[in-house]
Amino acid sequence: NAGVTQTPKFQVLKTGQSMTLQCAQDMNHEYMSWYRQDPGMGLRLIHYSVGAGITDQGEVPNGYNVSRSTTEDFPLRLLSAAPSQTSVYFCASSYSVDSFSGNTIYFGEGSWLTVV
Protein backbone atom coordinates (compact mmCIF):
# COMPACT_ATOMS: atom_id res chain seq x y z
CA ASN A 1 0.00 0.00 0.00
CA ALA A 2 1.93 3.03 -1.29
CA GLY A 3 -0.40 5.72 0.12
CA VAL A 4 0.62 9.22 -1.01
CA THR A 5 3.75 9.36 -3.15
CA GLN A 6 5.62 12.56 -3.90
CA THR A 7 8.50 13.12 -6.29
CA PRO A 8 11.13 14.43 -6.32
CA LYS A 9 12.20 14.38 -2.68
CA PHE A 10 14.87 17.03 -3.19
CA GLN A 11 15.25 19.68 -5.88
CA VAL A 12 17.38 22.76 -6.41
CA LEU A 13 16.12 25.32 -8.90
CA LYS A 14 17.47 28.55 -10.25
CA THR A 15 15.31 31.66 -10.04
CA GLY A 16 12.97 31.79 -13.01
CA GLN A 17 13.03 28.08 -13.76
CA SER A 18 9.86 26.04 -13.84
CA MET A 19 9.21 22.62 -12.43
CA THR A 20 6.46 20.24 -11.42
CA LEU A 21 6.13 18.40 -8.13
CA GLN A 22 4.34 15.13 -8.67
CA CYS A 23 1.81 13.63 -6.28
CA ALA A 24 -0.04 10.36 -6.63
CA GLN A 25 -2.30 8.44 -4.28
CA ASP A 26 -3.56 4.89 -4.63
CA MET A 27 -6.36 5.05 -2.06
CA ASN A 28 -9.11 6.33 -4.37
CA HIS A 29 -9.31 9.53 -2.35
CA GLU A 30 -11.57 12.30 -3.61
CA TYR A 31 -9.73 15.12 -1.86
CA MET A 32 -6.12 16.09 -2.58
CA SER A 33 -4.15 19.11 -1.52
CA TRP A 34 -0.75 20.77 -1.43
CA TYR A 35 0.75 22.44 1.63
CA ARG A 36 3.99 24.25 2.16
CA GLN A 37 5.80 24.13 5.48
CA ASP A 38 8.03 26.95 6.60
CA PRO A 39 9.75 27.41 9.98
CA GLY A 40 7.44 28.96 12.55
CA MET A 41 4.50 29.06 10.16
CA GLY A 42 3.16 25.54 10.30
CA LEU A 43 1.46 24.18 7.21
CA ARG A 44 -0.21 26.52 4.78
CA LEU A 45 -2.62 25.32 2.13
CA ILE A 46 -1.62 26.18 -1.45
CA HIS A 47 -4.29 24.51 -3.60
CA TYR A 48 -6.76 21.70 -3.20
CA SER A 49 -9.08 19.54 -5.24
CA VAL A 50 -12.35 17.84 -4.32
CA GLY A 51 -12.37 15.60 -7.38
CA ALA A 52 -11.10 15.13 -10.91
CA GLY A 53 -11.46 18.34 -12.88
CA ILE A 54 -12.11 20.48 -9.78
CA THR A 55 -9.46 22.63 -8.12
CA ASP A 56 -9.51 25.65 -5.86
CA GLN A 57 -7.12 28.03 -4.17
CA GLY A 58 -5.94 27.73 -0.63
CA GLU A 59 -4.25 30.24 1.62
CA VAL A 60 -1.08 30.88 -0.44
CA PRO A 61 -1.80 30.09 -4.12
CA ASN A 62 0.28 32.76 -5.85
CA GLY A 63 3.08 31.39 -8.03
CA TYR A 64 1.60 27.89 -8.18
CA ASN A 65 -0.71 26.07 -10.56
CA VAL A 66 -2.45 22.73 -10.19
CA SER A 67 -4.62 20.42 -12.23
CA ARG A 68 -6.53 17.23 -11.47
CA SER A 69 -7.09 15.23 -14.61
CA THR A 70 -7.40 11.91 -12.76
CA THR A 71 -8.44 10.88 -9.26
CA GLU A 72 -4.95 9.59 -8.54
CA ASP A 73 -2.70 12.48 -9.58
CA PHE A 74 -2.41 16.08 -8.41
CA PRO A 75 0.74 17.80 -9.71
CA LEU A 76 1.90 21.17 -8.43
CA ARG A 77 3.58 23.47 -10.96
CA LEU A 78 5.93 26.34 -10.22
CA LEU A 79 5.89 28.48 -13.35
CA SER A 80 8.77 30.83 -12.52
CA ALA A 81 10.52 29.87 -9.32
CA ALA A 82 11.44 32.54 -6.78
CA PRO A 83 13.62 32.29 -3.65
CA SER A 84 10.46 32.85 -1.56
CA GLN A 85 9.25 29.47 -2.77
CA THR A 86 12.10 27.69 -1.00
CA SER A 87 10.18 25.41 1.31
CA VAL A 88 9.12 21.88 2.09
CA TYR A 89 6.05 20.83 0.14
CA PHE A 90 3.57 18.20 1.25
CA CYS A 91 0.89 16.55 -0.76
CA ALA A 92 -2.05 15.23 1.25
CA SER A 93 -5.27 13.41 0.54
CA SER A 94 -8.42 12.26 2.28
CA TYR A 95 -11.15 9.84 1.37
CA SER A 96 -14.29 11.79 0.80
CA VAL A 97 -15.58 15.31 0.61
CA ASP A 98 -18.71 14.15 2.40
CA SER A 99 -18.27 14.61 6.13
CA PHE A 100 -15.02 16.23 5.14
CA SER A 101 -14.23 17.82 8.46
CA GLY A 102 -13.73 14.52 10.20
CA ASN A 103 -11.66 12.74 7.62
CA THR A 104 -8.09 11.79 8.35
CA ILE A 105 -5.60 13.47 6.05
CA TYR A 106 -2.81 11.27 4.73
CA PHE A 107 0.46 13.00 3.92
CA GLY A 108 3.27 12.26 1.54
CA GLU A 109 6.83 12.33 2.82
CA GLY A 110 7.57 15.80 1.50
CA SER A 111 9.58 17.48 -1.23
CA TRP A 112 12.43 19.78 -0.23
CA LEU A 113 12.75 22.61 -2.74
CA THR A 114 15.51 25.20 -2.77
CA VAL A 115 15.40 28.14 -5.17
CA VAL A 116 18.71 29.94 -5.61
Next chain:
Amino acid sequence: AQSVTQPDIHITVSEGASLELRCNYSYGATPYLFWYVQSPGQGLQLLLKYFSGDTLVQGIKGFEAEFKRSQSSFNLRKPSVHWSDAAEYFCAVGATSGTYKYIFGTGTRLKVLA
Protein backbone atom coordinates in the same frame (compact mmCIF):
# COMPACT_ATOMS: atom_id res chain seq x y z
CA ALA B 1 -12.66 32.73 11.82
CA GLN B 2 -11.18 29.37 12.65
CA SER B 3 -7.75 29.32 14.22
CA VAL B 4 -5.46 26.98 16.09
CA THR B 5 -2.84 28.14 18.56
CA GLN B 6 0.04 26.10 19.88
CA PRO B 7 1.64 28.43 22.39
CA ASP B 8 4.82 26.43 22.92
CA ILE B 9 7.28 26.48 20.03
CA HIS B 10 9.81 24.22 21.77
CA ILE B 11 9.48 21.86 24.72
CA THR B 12 12.26 19.83 26.33
CA VAL B 13 11.55 16.94 28.67
CA SER B 14 13.63 14.16 30.14
CA GLU B 15 13.05 10.60 29.04
CA GLY B 16 10.50 8.99 31.33
CA ALA B 17 8.91 12.28 32.32
CA SER B 18 5.32 13.17 31.54
CA LEU B 19 4.40 15.41 28.64
CA GLU B 20 1.63 17.86 27.86
CA LEU B 21 1.46 19.83 24.62
CA ARG B 22 -1.04 22.63 24.49
CA CYS B 23 -3.52 23.41 21.75
CA ASN B 24 -6.24 26.07 21.75
CA TYR B 25 -8.74 26.53 18.98
CA SER B 26 -11.27 29.04 17.82
CA TYR B 27 -14.32 27.58 16.13
CA GLY B 28 -18.00 28.40 15.90
CA ALA B 29 -19.36 24.93 16.61
CA THR B 30 -18.18 21.60 17.94
CA PRO B 31 -14.93 21.09 16.11
CA TYR B 32 -13.22 18.09 14.66
CA LEU B 33 -9.77 18.11 16.24
CA PHE B 34 -6.60 16.27 15.32
CA TRP B 35 -3.04 15.79 16.50
CA TYR B 36 -0.35 14.89 14.00
CA VAL B 37 3.32 14.03 14.55
CA GLN B 38 6.16 14.74 12.16
CA SER B 39 9.46 12.94 12.60
CA PRO B 40 12.53 14.60 11.04
CA GLY B 41 12.50 14.33 7.27
CA GLN B 42 9.11 12.69 7.21
CA GLY B 43 5.51 13.55 6.48
CA LEU B 44 2.82 13.97 9.11
CA GLN B 45 1.21 10.98 10.78
CA LEU B 46 -2.11 11.03 12.60
CA LEU B 47 -1.82 10.43 16.35
CA LEU B 48 -5.48 10.80 17.28
CA LYS B 49 -8.66 12.68 16.48
CA TYR B 50 -11.80 13.85 18.28
CA PHE B 51 -15.26 14.13 16.83
CA SER B 52 -17.72 13.82 19.67
CA GLY B 53 -18.54 11.70 22.69
CA ASP B 54 -15.91 10.86 25.28
CA THR B 55 -13.72 13.89 25.73
CA LEU B 56 -10.62 11.80 26.46
CA VAL B 57 -9.29 10.32 23.25
CA GLN B 58 -6.69 7.59 23.01
CA GLY B 59 -4.23 7.52 20.16
CA ILE B 60 -1.26 5.63 18.89
CA LYS B 61 2.15 5.41 20.58
CA GLY B 62 0.61 5.85 24.05
CA PHE B 63 -0.67 9.38 23.46
CA GLU B 64 -3.99 10.75 24.62
CA ALA B 65 -5.75 14.10 24.33
CA GLU B 66 -8.56 15.73 26.26
CA PHE B 67 -11.16 17.99 24.70
CA LYS B 68 -12.27 20.79 27.03
CA ARG B 69 -15.00 22.88 25.49
CA SER B 70 -15.01 25.45 28.28
CA GLN B 71 -11.32 26.17 27.68
CA SER B 72 -11.36 25.68 23.89
CA SER B 73 -8.45 23.33 24.36
CA PHE B 74 -7.33 19.96 23.06
CA ASN B 75 -4.08 19.21 24.87
CA LEU B 76 -1.96 16.20 24.03
CA ARG B 77 -0.48 14.11 26.86
CA LYS B 78 1.77 11.17 27.40
CA PRO B 79 2.56 9.72 30.87
CA SER B 80 6.14 8.68 30.10
CA VAL B 81 8.10 10.04 27.16
CA HIS B 82 10.50 7.90 25.16
CA TRP B 83 13.51 9.21 23.23
CA SER B 84 11.77 8.21 19.99
CA ASP B 85 8.99 10.72 20.71
CA ALA B 86 11.31 13.57 19.75
CA ALA B 87 9.49 15.16 16.80
CA GLU B 88 7.29 18.07 15.87
CA TYR B 89 3.64 17.94 16.85
CA PHE B 90 0.81 19.70 15.08
CA CYS B 91 -2.70 20.35 16.27
CA ALA B 92 -5.36 20.85 13.59
CA VAL B 93 -9.05 21.64 13.35
CA GLY B 94 -11.30 20.28 10.66
CA ALA B 95 -12.86 22.54 8.10
CA THR B 96 -16.19 24.25 8.43
CA SER B 97 -18.88 23.00 6.13
CA GLY B 98 -18.15 23.64 2.49
CA THR B 99 -14.67 25.07 2.87
CA TYR B 100 -12.54 21.90 2.62
CA LYS B 101 -9.68 23.58 4.45
CA TYR B 102 -8.08 22.19 7.55
CA ILE B 103 -6.34 24.68 9.83
CA PHE B 104 -3.04 23.65 11.37
CA GLY B 105 -1.23 25.15 14.31
CA THR B 106 2.37 26.28 13.95
CA GLY B 107 3.70 23.20 15.69
CA THR B 108 5.57 22.32 18.88
CA ARG B 109 9.01 20.79 18.59
CA LEU B 110 9.71 18.24 21.31
CA LYS B 111 13.22 17.47 22.46
CA VAL B 112 13.82 14.49 24.74
CA LEU B 113 16.84 14.38 27.02
CA ALA B 114 18.40 11.01 27.78
